[in-house]
Amino acid sequence: MPPLRHHKVALAPDLSELDERAARAWTEPMAVRPLGGGCYAVESESDREYTVDVLDGRCTCPDYRYRGVRCKHRRRVAIEITRGRVPPPGKRVADCAHCGHESFVPETADPPLCEDCRVEPGDVVVDRETADTLVVERVRSARADEYVIEATGRTVAAHPTNHDYPADDVVVDAVYLGDSLRADDPRVYAFPYSRLSRTEDAAVV
Ligand SMILES: [Zn+2]
Ligand SMILES: [Zn+2]
Known part of the structure; x- marks a missing residue:
């Protein structure tokens, strides 16, 4: 908008x-x-x-x-x-993959996320379960109950620590901030979107 x-x-x-x-x-x-x-x-x-x-x-x-x-x-x-009746060049109309709100998103955004929900590679986020700080690698268009974690053979939603988060959340890949500073190729973990809070939101809590 x-x-x-x-x-x-x-x-x-x-x-x-x-x-x-x-x-x-x-x-x-x-x-x-x-x-x-x-x-x-x-x-x-x-x-x-x-x-x-x-x-x-x-x-x-x-x-x-x-x-x-x-x-x-x-x-x-x-x-x-x-007047905001049609999207400007480079943007398209889409329903946010997280909250469903219709807005203009970058044409290539996949999944589409509205301004309020947008997380991007490089964003610093906090794990609500452990308070660990992580860096976003990518946002997947797959839902938490669809995306299978290779190491466990289970979906993100089926992981025991994710039971309190919506099964239809999009999946966010992130690396632990400490790992990303220490290792060239840090291990990537998959989270349900709602489990991660953006640092500006986290500061309020
Ligand atoms: Zn004309
Ligand atoms: Zn949204």
């Missing part, structure tokens, strides 16, 4: 100040659908569909292709991105 802005703003421009194409970008009924890779399909009022490439500044409509103007479709996509 775009950051909340607390200062006073007008949401619509003064249409009388805009040229015709700019005004139509605001007022015409159009449907904008993200296609990924910075491209958006724009269904116009006349039911024609054009593709806008935001990164290249192109559109497939005649106005852009033959007249080279900044068409209403390009403007409309910019408006919808700015």
Whole structure:
């Protein structure tokens, strides 16, 4: 989601100040659908569909292709991105793999995690069971009751110390901070997401 802005703003421009194409970008009924890779399909009022490439500044409509103007479709996509109605280039709409909240996440994020739940490789986290400090290696899209720990032949959820954590948690691979400082190739352990708290959360507890 775009950051909340607390200062006073007008949401619509003064249409009388805009040229015709700019005004139509605001007022015409159009449907904008993200296609990924910075491209958006724009269904116009006349039911024609054009593709806008935001990164290249192109559109497939005649106005852009033959007249080279900044068409209403390009403007409309910019408006919808700015207002948070469609994700900006590089992001997509996804349900968070942990809390289910729908938000814009990096296009390549797998599993998708919302801003509140996001953990990334290199993040320092604390094991709620032992208070050990660990460093995140990766977040897996597999659930704790699906992912089998090779050393034990059991799933992460089936591990005795993980019984108190949701079986449908995503799995987080992490190494103990001490190991990561001492060894070049520290052993990686798999945890249910909820067992690890981010250090800023841990400081509150
Ligand atoms: Zn166009
Ligand atoms: Zn979330």
